[in-house]
Amino acid sequence: MIVQKYGGTVAGSPKRIKDIAERVIATHEMGHQVVAVISAMEGETDRLLGLARSMAGVPDGREQDVLLSTGEQVSAAMLAIAVRGMGHKARSWLGHQLIRTDNAFGRARIKRVETENLERSLKEGEIAVVAGFQGVDEEGNITTLGRGGSDTTAVALAAALKADECEIYTQVDGIYTADPKICPTANKLRYLSYEEMMEMISLGVRALHIDAINFAMTGNVQLHLRSGFTPWEGTRVVKERRDLELIVARVTSDKEQAKITISRVPDKPGLAAKIFGPLAEAGIVVDMIVQNVSEGDYTDVSFTVPRDVYKRAEALVEEVKSLIGAAGVKADPEIAKVSIIGRGMRTHAGVAAKMFQALAEEGINIEMISTSEITISVVMREKHANKAVRVLHHAFVEKRETV
Amino acid sequence: MIVQKYGGTVAGSPKRIKDIAERVIATHEMGHQVVAVISAMEGETDRLLGLARSMAGVPDGREQDVLLSTGEQVSAAMLAIAVRGMGHKARSWLGHQLIRTDNAFGRARIKRVETENLERSLKEGEIAVVAGFQGVDEEGNITTLGRGGSDTTAVALAAALKADECEIYTQVDGIYTADPKICPTANKLRYLSYEEMMEMISLGVRALHIDAINFAMTGNVQLHLRSGFTPWEGTRVVKERRDLELIVARVTSDKEQAKITISRVPDKPGLAAKIFGPLAEAGIVVDMIVQNVSEGDYTDVSFTVPRDVYKRAEALVEEVKSLIGAAGVKADPEIAKVSIIGRGMRTHAGVAAKMFQALAEEGINIEMISTSEITISVVMREKHANKAVRVLHHAFVEKRETV
Numbered sequence: 001m002i003v004q005k006y007g008g009t010v011a012g013s014p015k016r017i018k019d020i021a022e023r024v025i026a027t028h029e030m031g032h033q034v035v036a037v038i039s040a041m042e043g044e045t046d047r048l049l050g051l052a053r054s055m056a057g058v059p060d061g062r063e064q065d066v067l068l069s070t071g072e073q074v075s076a077a078m079l080a081i082a083v084r085g086m087g088h089k090a091r092s093w094l095g096h097q098l099i100r101t102d103n104a105f106g107r108a109r110i111k112r113v114e115t116e117n118l119e120r121s122l123k124e125g126e127i128a129v130v131a132g133f134q135g136v137d138e139e140g141n142i143t144t145l146g147r148g149g150s151d152t153t154a155v156a157l158a159a160a161l162k163a164d165e166c167e168i169y170t171q172v173d174g175i176y177t178a179d180p181k182i183c184p185t186a187n188k189l190r191y192l193s194y195e196e197m198m199e200m201i202s203l204g205v206r207a208l209h210i211d212a213i214n215f216a217m218t219g220n221v222q223l224h225l226r227s228g229f230t231p232w233e234g235t236r237v238v239k240e241r242r243d244l245e246l247i248v249a250r251v252t253s254d255k256e257q258a259k260i261t262i263s264r265v266p267d268k269p270g271l272a273a274k275i276f277g278p279l280a281e282a283g284i285v286v287d288m289i290v291q292n293v294s295e296g297d298y299t300d301v302s303f304t305v306p307r308d309v310y311k312r313a314e315a316l317v318e319e320v321k322s323l324i325g326a327a328g329v330k331a332d333p334e335i336a337k338v339s340i341i342g343r344g345m346r347t348h349a350g351v352a353a354k355m356f357q358a359l360a361e362e363g364i365n366i367e368m369i370s371t372s373e374i375t376i377s378v379v380m381r382e383k384h385a386n387k388a389v390r391v392l393h394h395a396f397v398e399k400r401e402t403v
Numbered sequence: 404m405i406v407q408k409y410g411g412t413v414a415g416s417p418k419r420i421k422d423i424a425e426r427v428i429a430t431h432e433m434g435h436q437v438v439a440v441i442s443a444m445e446g447e448t449d450r451l452l453g454l455a456r457s458m459a460g461v462p463d464g465r466e467q468d469v470l471l472s473t474g475e476q477v478s479a480a481m482l483a484i485a486v487r488g489m490g491h492k493a494r495s496w497l498g499h500q501l502i503r504t505d506n507a508f509g510r511a512r513i514k515r516v517e518t519e520n521l522e523r524s525l526k527e528g529e530i531a532v533v534a535g536f537q538g539v540d541e542e543g544n545i546t547t548l549g550r551g552g553s554d555t556t557a558v559a560l561a562a563a564l565k566a567d568e569c570e571i572y573t574q575v576d577g578i579y580t581a582d583p584k585i586c587p588t589a590n591k592l593r594y595l596s597y598e599e600m601m602e603m604i605s606l607g608v609r610a611l612h613i614d615a616i617n618f619a620m621t622g623n624v625q626l627h628l629r630s631g632f633t634p635w636e637g638t639r640v641v642k643e644r645r646d647l648e649l650i651v652a653r654v655t656s657d658k659e660q661a662k663i664t665i666s667r668v669p670d671k672p673g674l675a676a677k678i679f680g681p682l683a684e685a686g687i688v689v690d691m692i693v694q695n696v697s698e699g700d701y702t703d704v705s706f707t708v709p710r711d712v713y714k715r716a717e718a719l720v721e722e723v724k725s726l727i728g729a730a731g732v733k734a735d736p737e738i739a740k741v742s743i744i745g746r747g748m749r750t751h752a753g754v755a756a757k758m759f760q761a762l763a764e765e766g767i768n769i770e771m772i773s774t775s776e777i778t779i780s781v782v783m784r785e786k787h788a789n790k791a792v793r794v795l796h797h798a799f800v801e802k803r804e805t806v
């Protein structure tokens with residue numbers, strides 16, 4: 001049994017949906033049971049959001065979900081019509097026929113998949129076409145899962161049905177060791193572990209909804225990220241990578257951050273709460289935080305925030321400056337975060353040292369460092385970021401540093 | 404309690420839906436419980452049908468209903484968002500949350516309205532916004548009720564909720580004694596009986612889905628056909644008209660028919676079956692049928708069919724001509740059917756004679772006549788139709804011929 005998910009430009013137009021019908025049928029004819037999860041046609045969700053906002057400044061959450069869920073309903077019906085029109089059995093399934101969620105409108109979590117009717121239909125040889133992104137709560141209200149929610153629908157279905165694989169079709173053909181636009185020598189990865197994929201997503205690699213990875217890990221679902229426009233195999237995301245294991249699976253850069261530094265703060269208990277409390281209340285997500293003891297009882301605190309809100313963050317910190325007795329606050333948007341990600345780091349010493357050495361040899365200065373179990377991130381001048389990606393890709397991937 | 408139905412150009416655009424929100428709120432503020440049934444935005448159902456047909460030559464019925472039902476879902480969500488945005492409580496209701504039908508996709512019949520949750524919501528002061536035209540069958544498959552089905556949704560809800568009135572808002576402001584474009588002296592009727600309304604619809608007056616009238620009769624629902632663009636009262640459709648009862652409530656003409664005449668057919672048992680069987684099999688609806696004995700054992704048979712299929716009907720009759728031994732077949736598209744409708748005819752003699760006399764005085768020749776309990780229809784040359792409407796309107800309505 002294969003669950004397939006089609007989204008983005010792959011489901012971009014009526015013509016593309018007919019192409020999807022052909023791929024779905026081809027998979028069925030290979031002898032698989034097929035569940036095809038489909039997103040709204042490209043631009044449709046934004047069009048519907050526009051309609052909602054033309055009715056009220058802040059549209060009601062429950063009603064906006066009723067509106068938005070029609071995008072996937074239209075695509076699912078179209079795909080089912082196309083498959084049937086090509087002479088195969090098919091049936092569309094909507095949220096209220098299959099998916100139970102909590103009642104957090106606009107960002108609902110899947111609680112349960114009711115697979116009984118679906119499994120009977122699959123056994124009768126029908127291709128199942130599922131409208132992604134939607135469900136109903138316990139009272140029967142329509143809910144949506146948030147942007148990218150169709151990924152979650154597909155993985156939750158694959159877990160509930162114990163499918164052999166969950167294929168995610170997008171415009172890209174897999175996950176590379178680095179962004180090929182920055183680093184032309186980047187290779188496509190055949191396998192990747194769940195936790196590496198999760199780190200990559202949290203570091204800005206756009207591949208999949210983070211909830212979908214969680215469902216895949218919990219249900220041990222084999223994911224296959226591949227292109228909807230070519231027949232080639234993509235990248236499989238599994239519990240443990242099975243091929244030659246590179247220490248570093250991905251070198252990645254994030255240029256959407258800004259750095260804020262508070263200098264010469266008296267180092268007292270409760271300092272962090274006074275600085276970061278107001279930012280949290282304002283809904284500003286703080287990423288890296290580094291605190292160094294400088295001289296005596298004074299300390300410097302640096303942190304990064306999304307670049308589009310850094311001025312607001314700076315203003316909030318300015319407000320607490322006198323309260324905490326800091327000497328100065330400085331904001332700097334011209335930075336980049338460069339990270340290496342790989343499960344091999346867990347068992348392999350000296351990766352950080354090798355990373356810092358490689359950057360030093362190119363004269364790239366490191367301004368902040370943070371590490372997690374399988375990631376090392378450094379902050380540097382933005383202008384050095386692309387070069388740093390290539391340097392680190394060369395040092396770890398091209399030299400085939402393996403576990 | 405008032406059920407309101409908004410369709411056609413009244414729900415034509417986002418701007419219009421905001422206008423509807425204001426009218427719904429105004430009704431609620433008068434102290435009524437309000438259930439607003441809404442159609443798809445103008446053109447939306449055709450757009451969705453186009454999408455279905457771009458997927459397959461003959462789209463699957465079940466899946467097409469999944470697709471088409473999104474039109475009303477979008478409108479209902481938008482109206483609920485608008486009402487809530489104006490500070491009032493509102494909740495949208497979809498087919499699967501309210502309406503059970505049979506499983507005749509594309510032309511389903513309402514079997515049951517599940518009002519329990521809806522009534523609780525209304526008691527809590529919420530305005531109910533219902534997506535028209537849709538339901539689910541006993542297995543939870545989405546169904547649609549066919550063109551104009553939102554009328555039926557509204558009337559079925561009004562019956563189930565025992566509403567005081569069911570208001571049908573359209574672009575016209577009521578039912579007139581004749582088409583004002585043909586007969587400038589036509590008056591708006593304050594009241595009309597169910598059976599008169601039903602006759603008018605079957606004679607081509609576009610006012611309401613015929614199923615809706617059936618539900619209204621069965622449930623004794625008072626209908627109020629009125630304009631969505633003005634505040635004026637329209638026409639109420641009730642069991643018995645309560646005002647001064649004109650014998651003739653409406654003079655109407657139908658120019659969409661053609662006449663076919665089969666001449667000198669030997670008059671034997673089974674003749675009608677041989678003529679009309681093939682037409683029925685071809686799905687051609689025959690309207691009036693007139694058979695006259697001419698000479699000896701021969702008869703002439705004339706009937707009318709929709710003008711857009713008369714050539715096909717003529718060809719089918721030509722095929723049976725030798726079988727039944729007829730002398731000739733003649734098709735004539737340049738005819739019109741002019742009818743007078745009114746409950747008063749039932750108790751009032753001489754209406755037909757007066758009708759024929761009025762036409763004769765104007766030199767208008769009658770080619771076919773058919774009568775039912777509350778209707779008399781005559782076929783004439785098409786060029787005489789408008790004049791005939793004015794003549795009959797003058798003879799019955801303007802002279803205030805009452806019961």
